Amino acid sequence: MWKLPWHRGRVQFDCRYDTSTVRYKRYGMTTTSDWAPVDLELRDSGEPITALDGFPNLDAGLVALTHPLIGVFHRRDGKLGTYSIWNDKLSCTAGHVVKARIGLFDRLGIVPFALQSKPHSVLIQHRTEFTIFLPPKLFATENSIRKPWRG
Numbered sequence: 001m002w003k004l005p006w007h008r009g010r011v012q013f014d015c016r017y018d019t020s021t022v023r024y025k026r027y028g029m030t031t032t033s034d035w036a037p038v039d040l041e042l043r044d045s046g047e048p049i050t051a052l053d054g055f056p057n058l059d060a061g062l063v064a065l066t067h068p069l070i071g072v073f074h075r076r077d078g079k080l081g082t083y084s085i086w087n088d089k090l091s092c093t094a095g096h097v098v099k100a101r102i103g104l105f106d107r108l109g110i111v112p113f114a115l116q117s118k119p120h121s122v123l124i125q126h127r128t129e130f131t132i133f134l135p136p137k138l139f140a141t142e143n144s145i146r147k148p149w150r151g
Helices: 058-066 103-107
Strands: 010-018 023-032 039-047 070-074 080-087 093-102 130-138
Touching: 093 103
Parallel strands: none
Antiparallel strands: 010 023, 023 039, 039 093, 070 080, 080 130
């Protein structure tokens, strides 16, 4: 109905959260799918994030990496669609990649398998509520976007 580019996959989580240490003892996720297979295992330090490389300060990094977003996607009819997500400020802990194989990223040439175990950062959030605003909308063309007034 909304022409979203959904693809089937069987997703399985193997996660164990320890409330006494306030961290995941185990965090694993696999997706079985021809289109986008995933095999991921993370280690949670339980320590709060204190800095993020490449950002002037922690708040700027957290806004860039965890702030609610507006997404753009190619609809099944070939047009561009857009959606938005909102969540409260996150309180992430620092994590490390044990194993990461994300087939779609490798296939599209975004991040090859060899580099997937070395991400910029691993931010782990135990629990959060978020809102996805639906239905998605058609992405506005350049001519229909209202430009800010400049006096």
